[in-house]
Each structure stands twice: as C-alpha cells, then as structure tokens.
Amino acid sequence: xxxxxxxxxxxxxxxxxxxxxxxxxxxxxxxxxxxxxxxxxxxxxxxxxxxxxxxxxxxxxxxxxxxxxxxxxxxxxxxxxxxxxxxxxxxxxxxxxxxxxxxxxxxxxxxxxxxxxxxxxxxxxxxxxxxxxxxxxxxxxxxxxxxxxxxxxxxxxxxxxxxxxxxxxxxxxxxxxxxxxxxxxxxxxxxxxxxxxxxxxxxxxxxxxxxxxxxxxxxxxxxxxxxxxxxxxxxxxxxxxxxxxxxxxxxxxxxxxxxxxxxxxxxx
Amino acid sequence: xxxxxxxxxxxxxxxxxxxxxxxxxxxxxxxxxxxxxxxxxxxxxxxxxxxxxxxxxxxxxxxxxxxxxxxxxxxxxxxxxxxxxxxxxxxxxxxxxxxxxxxxxxxxxxxxxxxxxxxxxxxxxxxxxxxxxxxxxxxxxxxxxxxxxxxxxxxxxxxxxxxxxxxxxxxxxxxxxxxxxxxxxxxxxxxxxxxxxxxxxxxxxxxxxxxxxxxxxxxxxxxxxxxxxxxxxxxxxxxxxxxxxxxxxxxxxxxxxxxxxxxxxxxxxxxxxxxxxxxxxxxxxxxxxxxxxxxxxxxxxxxxxxxxxxxxxxxxxxxxxxxxxxxx
Numbered sequence: 211x212x213x214x215x216x217x218x219x220x221x222x223x224x225x226x227x228x229x230x231x232x233x234x235x236x237x238x239x240x241x242x243x244x245x246x247x248x249x250x251x252x253x254x255x256x257x258x259x260x261x262x263x264x265x266x267x268x269x270x271x272x273x274x275x276x277x278x279x280x281x282x283x284x285x286x287x288x289x290x291x292x293x294x295x296x297x298x299x300x301x302x303x304x305x306x307x308x309x310x311x312x313x314x315x316x317x318x319x320x321x322x323x324x325x326x327x328x329x330x331x332x333x334x335x336x337x338x339x340x341x342x343x344x345x346x347x348x349x350x351x352x353x354x355x356x357x358x359x360x361x362x363x364x365x366x367x368x369x370x371x372x373x374x375x376x377x378x379x380x381x382x383x384x385x386x387x388x389x390x391x392x393x394x395x396x397x398x399x400x401x402x403x404x405x406x407x408x409x410x411x412x413x414x415x416x417x418x419x420x421x422x423x424x425x426x427x428x429x430x431x432x433x434x435x436x437x438x439x440x441x442x443x444x445x446x447x448x449x450x451x452x453x454x455x456x457x458x459x460x461x462x463x464x465x466x467x468x469x470x471x472x473x474x475x476x477x478x
Numbered sequence: 479x480x481x482x483x484x485x486x487x488x489x490x491x492x493x494x495x496x497x498x499x500x501x502x503x504x505x506x507x508x509x510x511x512x513x514x515x516x517x518x519x520x521x522x523x524x525x526x527x528x529x530x531x532x533x534x535x536x537x538x539x540x541x542x543x544x545x546x547x548x549x550x551x552x553x554x555x556x557x558x559x560x561x562x563x564x565x566x567x568x569x570x571x572x573x574x575x576x577x578x579x580x581x582x583x584x585x586x587x588x589x590x591x592x593x594x595x596x597x598x599x600x601x602x603x604x605x606x607x608x609x610x611x612x613x614x615x616x617x618x619x620x621x622x623x624x625x626x627x628x629x630x631x632x633x634x635x636x637x638x639x640x641x642x643x644x645x646x647x648x649x650x651x652x653x654x655x656x657x658x659x660x661x662x663x664x665x666x667x668x669x670x671x672x673x674x675x676x677x678x679x680x681x682x683x684x685x686x687x688x689x690x691x692x693x694x695x696x697x698x699x700x701x702x703x704x705x706x707x708x709x710x711x712x713x714x715x716x717x718x719x720x721x722x723x724x725x726x727x728x729x730x731x732x733x734x735x736x737x738x739x740x741x742x743x744x745x746x747x748x749x750x751x752x753x754x755x756x757x758x759x760x761x762x763x764x765x766x767x768x769x770x771x772x773x774x775x776x777x778x779x780x781x782x783x784x785x786x787x788x789x790x791x792x793x794x795x796x797x798x799x800x801x802x803x804x805x806x
Contacts, residue, residue, distance in 0.1 A: 222596050222599070226597070227502055227593075230582065237584040302575065306544065307594060307597035308597070314597070473547075
C-alpha cells in the first residue's frame with residue numbers, strides 16, 4: 211500500500227480551499243443574508259442618505275454602501291474561517307497536511323474577495339435601478355478596477371488577521387475590539403483626513419487607507435484627501451499591499467511554529 | 479543519527495505545558511506531560527500505547543505526528559526528525575485523532591476527502607478512484623454523499639479513518655480508533671488495521687481497550703504519569719508482573735497476617751488484595767505450574783467457605799499492576 215509520496219501543489223491547495231469555502235457557503239443559509247440580502251438594504255439606505263447631496267451623490271451612495279457590505283467579509287472572513295477551523299477541530303488535520311496553511315488561507319481570501327465583489331455588484335445594480343441610471347463616472351473601467359484593488363488591499367490585511375486566529379483562540383476578542391476602529395480608521399466610512407491629525411500615521415500603515423483615498427480621488431471631482439494626489443495614493447496602496455503580502459508568509463511560518471510550541475491547536 | 483530500521487525512535491522526549499487560568503492575570507500552572515520518553519517501534523508492525531487518562535498518550539502521539547514540539551529530546555519517524563524534517567515527513571504519515579470534531583460537517587464525506595486529497599497532492603487522475611477505495615474500505619460508500627452532520631458517531635469515526643489512509647501513508651497514528659464504534663464496526667476496524675499492516679504500513683495505536691491491544695499489538699508500552707513504565711511483548715509483560723497464571727481467591731474476614739502463608743507458596747510471585755465490604759479478593763500471580771488450587775485452599779485453613787479460581791493473566795491485569803505500581 212505504501213507508495214512514493216505525492217507532492218502538494220500550492221495552486222491546487224489554494225483552489226481546494228476556495229472550493230471548500232464555496233461549498234460551505236452554499237451549505238449554510240446564514241451566509242445568504244450578509245452576502246446577498248444585506249447589500250440590497252445597504253444600497254437602499256445609502257441612496258436615501260446621500261440623495262440631494264450634490265451632483266455626485268450616486269458615487270457617494272455606491273462607495274458608502276459598497277464598502278459597508280464588503281469590508282467586513284473581505285477583511286475578517288478568512289480569519290473567521292480559521293476560527294471555525296479551531297472550533298470544528300479541523301485546524302489540526304489541516305495543519306498536519308503537507309500544504310503550508312497560508313495556501314489554505316489564500317483560498318479563503320480569494321473567495322471572500324469574490325463574494326465581496328458580488329456584494330458590490332449587487333449594491334451597484336440596486337442603486338442604478340432605483341436612481342434610474344448609472345452614476346456619472348469619468349472613467350468607469352478605472353473605477354471598477356480600483357474598486358477590485360480596494361478589495362485586494364482589504365484581503366492583504368485579512369491574511370495577517372487570519373494568522374491571529376491560528377495564533378490564539380482569543381483572536382475573535384481582539385478583532386471585536388478593533389473592528390470599528392479599523393472601519394473608521396481606514397476611511398471606509400468617511401475620508402481619513404476628517405479624523406484627528408495624530409491618527410493619520412496609524413491609518414496610513416494600512417493599505418486600504420491609501421486605496422480608498424485613491425478611489426475617492428478618481429471618482430469624486432474636486433476631492434482633496436491628503437492633498438498629495440491620486441498617483442501617490444495609488445503608489446502607497448500598492449507598496450503597502452505588497453509589504454503586507456510579503457510579510458504574511460513569514461508571519462504564518464512563525465505563527466505555525468508558535469502554536470506547535472504552545473500546543474493550543476485544539477483549543478477553541 | 480536515527481536507526482532507519484525503526485519506524486519510530488524517541489530519545490528522552492519531554493513535554494511541559496504552562497497553562498494560565500483565566501485570560502490575563504490568572505495563575506500559571508506548570509505540568510510535565512512527558513518525562514523523558516525512550517521508545518523504539520519496528521517498521522511494518524502495530525505498536526500499542528496504553529495508559530490511563532492524562533498519562534500523556536495524546537501528547538506523545540501529537541509530537542510524533544508533528545502537531546506539537548517537544549520541550550526536550552529527539553524523535554524520529556521513518557528516519558525523519560519530527561521537528562526539523564516535518565515537511566518531508568507529513569506526506570508519509572497519517573493521523574486519526576477521532577471523535578466528533580475534526581470534520582467539515584456541513585458538506586459530504588466525499589467532499590471532505592476531496593479537500594484533503596488536494597491538500598495531500600493526490601494526483602487528480604487517481605483522486606476519485608482513491609476516495610471510492612477508502613470509502614469502501616471503511617464501509618461508507620453508500621452514505622458518502624450525505625452531509626457529515628447526519629452521520630452517527632461511529633460513521634464519523636470511520637470517516638476519520640478514511641481520511642487517515644487516503645494518501646497511503648507509510649505510518650499511521652491511531653488515537654483510540656474504535657472508540658464510539660458498535661462491536662461489528664469495531665471488529666471491522668481491527669480487520670482494516672491488520673490489512674494495513676499486511677500492506678506494509680507501520681501503525682502506532684493508543685487504546686483503552688485491553689482486548690484490542692492484546693489482539694492487535696505484538697509489542698506495546700504502558701505510559702503512566704508521563705513515563706514509560708514498561709515496553710515489551712504481551713508475554714514478557716505478563717512475566718514482568720509476576721507470571722502467566724493468576725489465581726483469584728475470595729474470602730470472608732481475611733486477616734493480613736494470613737498473606738505470608740500465601741506468599742510462601744512456591745511459584746507465587748505477587749500477592750494483591752482488595753476489599754469489597756466483608757469480602758476480600760486476593761490475587762496471586764504465579765510464574766509456574768507448581769501451585770495447585772488445593773494448595774491455596776490449604777494455606778487458608780480458617781476459611782472453608784473460600785472460592786478459588788484460576789485463569790490466564792490478562793493484559794488488563796498487567797496494565798493495572800504496572801499503573802498501580804507507578805502510582806505507589
């Protein structure tokens with residue numbers, strides 16, 4: 211029976227994890243509400259809130275409702291799934307498999323980006339439907355691409371958060387403390403420049419802050435933001451995202467080592 | 479350097495845990511779960527690890543299966559260092575921890591296996607065939623497409639086993655594999671374990687069931703309070719605790735001073751006593767055939783009502799003797 215061992219493939223492991231996420235999503239109706247129904251409600255509320263707020267109110271409505279429906283799942287979905295692995299006892303057999311756990315997390319991140327974008331698509335469709343037409347965007351294609359990139363920046367932070375869930379069973383506790391601080395601190399709700407100046411350096415340590423500012427530059431004529439313009443924001447977003455993704459591998463390696471030392475993999 | 483003829487070789491494995499009560503400022507308790515474990519397991523055989531709850535069996539299993547780092551000492555599995563060469567080792571080993579947890583319950587057994595087949599890099603062309611093969615082997619082919627949350631505890635246990643052998647490991651760690659199984663399923667599982675050994679797989683088994691260990695394991699070790707208290711064949715372990723034969727005596731109003739007359743009988747290596755209200759049960763371990771039941775009765779002339787029976791020393795007797803001796 212014992213044969214030469216097969217070798218894992220990173221892309222196949224990532225795809226397997228993405229596939230598992232989709233299967234679990236389809237198997238559990240509780241996900242339908244945050245992923246499919248909540249964006250409809252957010253879009254309607256946001257449309258009513260921004261109606262009459264100047265010529266770009268549709269763009270404000272789409273950005274507000276889109277971020278509200280996407281950020282949580284994209285940012286925390288992967289970490290939360292790792293927390294579920296702890297609770298279900300599947301973290302041990304998954305870590306015992308030859309595939310490094312980060313590829314499992316990447317598959318989940320991919321699914322969370324996709325499901326976040328589906329939510330964004332729903333928001334866009336609902337607002338266009340109730341407004342009777344699309345918003346006035348100078349470059350719709352650039353807007354769409356940058357919107358996707360915002361998801362990627364959120365996901366890059368999400369990978370690091372997922373490492374916390376491997377590290378400790380108290381990750382949910384830590385996340386709950388920081389959740390809304392992160393939401394406001396990265397500009398998901400309103401531009402970061404409206405916050406006290408001393409908080410800005412902390413905000414700029416996170417890739418979504420840069421990407422959201424760039425998105426506002428692109429879609430809202432006359433937007434001032436940090437005052438250094440679209441390209442600096444875009445460059446900052448790319449640089450910080452790459453930094454997060456490149457340290458993620460190292461962080462996971464250290465975290466895996468730590469949990470093997472502590473022996474807390476089966477605790478939840 | 480490890481000896482490559484062994485499936486498992488450990489040298490002075492020690493594992494300590496610091497546990498904090500409460501989240502931030504609770505008291506920290508230090509526990510030594512394993513205290514210098516030296517163990518060798520031959521390739522292609524079943525090795526049993528017995529021990530009471532909390533003895534350190536699962537801790538040792540997790541160290542050997544790369545899920546926990548030892549505090550001190552070295553362990554080699556299939557010649558690979560479990561700490562430094564875990565990447566090479568993991569594709570070659572299987573682990574069955576069992577229980578209700580450890581499975582994705584909202585999806586089917588087949589999907590659970592597909593996921594792990596991909597993580598283990600089982601060739602795509604072989605994947606479905608391999609999944610059907612292991613499902614058939616654990617008798618789960620018919621309900622394979624049902625959600626795992628609908629499974630009984632026994633069916634989940636079988637699915638754990640199927641996942642453990644899916645990638646055709648060279649060594650399989652089984653932590654109480656028949657717990658929760660009905661007698662028929664448990665018997666089939668033991669048959670499966672034997673067939674895996676016939677295929678050349680080395681098996682490291684922990685169990686609470688003495689008959690199971692006796693039936694499956696040519697060699698075994700008894701772990702108590704983090705130490706190996708004995709490691710040998712069942713026959714040699716019987717010898718270690720005093721012999722193949724056991725004579726049970728039940729008597730009313732037994733006096734401890736009468737013990738010396740039993741101890742002096744030729745061939746009696748050990749005398750144990752237990753009290754059950756007015757009844758005393760005396761257990762004699764006997765090395766030879768010299769002691770006859772009549773001689774035992776004759777050694778207790780004040781007890782005409784006594785009951786004397788002879789039987790073969792069971793593994794349970796061996797286990798209890800060793801664990802109780804360690805506790806003293």
